[in-house]
Amino acid sequence: MILEKVKAILVEELDVEEGSITLESKIKDDLGADSLDLFELISKIEDELNVTIEEDDYGKLITVGDIVNYLKEKNNQ
Amino acid sequence: MIYTKICEMLNIRYPILQGGMAQISDAVLAAAVSEAGGLGIIASGNNSTKAVRAEIHKIRELTDKSFGVNVMLLSPYAKEVSELLTEEKVPVIITGAGNPGKYMKMWKEAGIKVIPVVPSVAFAKHFEKAGADAVICEGTEAGGHVGELTTMCITPQVADAVNIPVIAAGGIGDGRGIAAVFSLGAQGVQIGTRFLLAKECGVHQNYKDKIKKAGDTDTAVTGRKTGHPVRVLKNRLVTKFKELEKNNADIDEMEALGKGSLYKAAVEGDVNYGSVMSGQIAGLINKEQSCKEIITEMFEEAEKIMKDLKYAVGGGNE
Numbered sequence: 001m002i003l004e005k006v007k008a009i010l011v012e013e014l015d016v017e018e019g020s021i022t023l024e025s026k027i028k029d030d031l032g033a034d035s036l037d038l039f040e041l042i043s044k045i046e047d048e049l050n051v052t053i054e055e056d057d058y059g060k061l062i063t064v065g066d067i068v069n070y071l072k073e074k075n076n077q
Numbered sequence: 078m079i080y081t082k083i084c085e086m087l088n089i090r091y092p093i094l095q096g097g098m099a100q101i102s103d104a105v106l107a108a109a110v111s112e113a114g115g116l117g118i119i120a121s122g123n124n125s126t127k128a129v130r131a132e133i134h135k136i137r138e139l140t141d142k143s144f145g146v147n148v149m150l151l152s153p154y155a156k157e158v159s160e161l162l163t164e165e166k167v168p169v170i171i172t173g174a175g176n177p178g179k180y181m182k183m184w185k186e187a188g189i190k191v192i193p194v195v196p197s198v199a200f201a202k203h204f205e206k207a208g209a210d211a212v213i214c215e216g217t218e219a220g221g222h223v224g225e226l227t228t229m230c231i232t233p234q235v236a237d238a239v240n241i242p243v244i245a246a247g248g249i250g251d252g253r254g255i256a257a258v259f260s261l262g263a264q265g266v267q268i269g270t271r272f273l274l275a276k277e278c279g280v281h282q283n284y285k286d287k288i289k290k291a292g293d294t295d296t297a298v299t300g301r302k303t304g305h306p307v308r309v310l311k312n313r314l315v316t317k318f319k320e321l322e323k324n325n326a327d328i329d330e331m332e333a334l335g336k337g338s339l340y341k342a343a344v345e346g347d348v349n350y351g352s353v354m355s356g357q358i359a360g361l362i363n364k365e366q367s368c369k370e371i372i373t374e375m376f377e378e379a380e381k382i383m384k385d386l387k388y389a390v391g392g393g394n395e
Contacts, residue, residue, distance in 0.1 A: 034304070036197055036224075043199040055178040 002049075002071050006064060009044050013037065023065035031064075045071070079255075079376055079383075082242045083265035086210060087169060087190060088143045090114030091376050093255075094213075094244060095368075096269030097147025097171055098221065098354070099123070100343045101280045104132045106368070108139035109277035113369040118145045118171055126157045133165050143168045145192075150175025163187045171213065174222060176200075181207045192244065196224035201235045201243075211242040213267050218248030220270055220356040223298060223308050228258065236262025250358035252378025256386070259379070270356040271375075276367045281346035284353060287312075291359035300335065303328045307335070310353040314338060 003023070011018050014031050027033045033041065038061075042053050045067070051074050053061075061067050083092040093115040095107065099122030107117025119136060121129045129146070136144050146167050148158055151174045159180045162170055166187050170177075173194040177184075181204075184191050190210045195201040201212045214235045216228025224231075228247040236243045245258035246267035255266050273280055273288050291310055298306045299318040309315060314334070321331050335352065342351025366374070 036199075039203070040197065040199045043203060055176065058176075 002075075003064075003068050005049060006045065006067055006071070009041065009048060010064070013041050013044060021064055023063065023068065025064045026062055027064065027067075028062075079259075079380055081264040083211065083244060086242065087116050087145075089116050091372055092244075092265035093372060093375070094118055094145065094171070094265065094267040095272045096219075096246065096267050097121075097145075097173070098269050098273070099149065100339055101273070101278065102147070103279060104135035104139060106272065106275060106278045107144050108136050108142075109275065109368040110272070110372070111136075111140050111142035111144050113367075113372045115368070115372050116143060116145055116169060118147050118169075120147045120149075121152070121154075121158050122147075122149055123152045123154065124158075125154055126161045129154075129158055130161060130165070133167060145169030145171050145190075147171040147173060148177070149173055150177060159183070162189070177204070178207050181209070194246070195235065196226070197231070198234050198238045201239050205239045205241050209241060211244055211265070212239065213244040213246050214263075215267070216245075216247030217298075217308070218357040219246055220296070220308050220359075221354040223247075223306055229261065232258055232261040232263055248356060248358050250356075250361040252375045252380075252382055254358070255375060255379035256382040259383070270358055271362050271371055272368065273355070274362060274365045275371060276365055280343050281348075283346035283348045284342055285365065287348045287353050288355055288359050289363045289365075291355065291362075293357075293360035296355055296357050296359060300331065303331050307352070307354065308356065310348075310355045310359065312351075312353060313349045314352060 007018055007021050010021055014033055016031050025031055046053055081092045091114045095110040095117050097118040097120035099120045102118055102120040107119045110117035119132045146162055163183050169190045170184055171192050177193050185208050192211045192213055193204045193209050194213045194215050214231040216231055217223045217225055218228055228245055232245045242264040244265040244267050245263035249266050249268050250271050272278055274285055287310055295310055296308050297311050297315050298308050300306050302322055338352035341347045342353045
């Protein structure tokens with residue numbers, strides 16, 4: 001469920017094919033995001049999933065899986 | 078008289094900030110701008126805390142007016158400098174090249190006004206939430222480190238997106254530029270290039286002469302590939318950069334070429350092989366004046382233009 005939402009945001013924000021996104025995809029290296037895109041992405045996720053991603057955690061979000069796990073943990077808190 | 082929320086917030090007469098230009102904007106220039114009614118900014122660049130502290134103490138001797146310090150967040154000393162500014166309780170902090178989020182709380186608690194430079198709407202909204210007092214949107218017309226968006230495009234979009242005041246930067250060199258960005262929703266301006274020719278600006282005379290001679294098409298952006306694009310005046314260094322880029326040289330080689338090049342131009346006066354950072358507006362800028370002359374002239378002109386425009390759209394009728 002969370003994965004689907006994150007995928008949809010990635011497709012929209014980064015102009016990538018949904019099929020090319022896996023949990024292992026690196027946001028910058030594989031999906032081509034620069035630092036502005038990454039920030040845009042985080043803002044979108046915060047708005048659409050109604051969460052706050054702590055700034056200290058930005059650096060941990062390297063892959064799609066990192067984002068999904070982070071959001072799952074947030075949900076459980 | 079032009080008076081905006083920025084004047085009120087920063088306790089200044091004219092809504093103008095002098096850009097924090099690394100290795101150039103020192104206490105002497107900043108004090109002259111503040112004395113003239115704007116907000117002078119000391120650039121901390123890659124300087125150590127010791128050097129930054131000395132400049133802060135110096136400006137406090139030179140003026141009792143408000144001033145700001147620009148923090149370059151990519152600097153190896155960013156954390157130490159951020160703490161120093163809290164300790165010194167500087168009136169205003171401008172941040173560039175990164176995300177000031179982790180320092181925001183500390184600065185706000187010290188009663189400091191915090192104004193980040195933003196490259197996009199998302200950043201502007203984020204910093205507003207984090208407690209920024211205003212934001213500076215800097216278009217790619219600016220000198221030094223630049224983004225992609227133009228001042229014309231980023232300013233109204235950021236102005237629509239946030240409730241805090243917006244300061245526009247990049248491409249503003251006279252009263253016409255001020256009137257233009259005010260139309261776009263800005264309530265203040267930040268200007269760098271024109272202050273390079275201020276009499277109180279200590280940059281090397283060769284650098285000033287190069288700005289004076291520059292025409293409309295004389296700037297270029299190098300380093301797009303390295304991820305740190307910089308706008309400079311074209312010279313032999315730029316030719317070398319372009320060659321390296323064309324030959325797909327590796328990033329380390331390009332960064333090595335750029336290293337120390339600003340010092341070479343700004344301090345040593347080597348404008349052939351040094352990095353002469355400048356905005357696109359250099360072509361318009363050719364007089365050496367005092368900060369006071371620069372600021373009063375620009376705002377008189379802006380005010381006249383705003384009045385003339387009102388007349389023009391009224392078909393000559395008031």
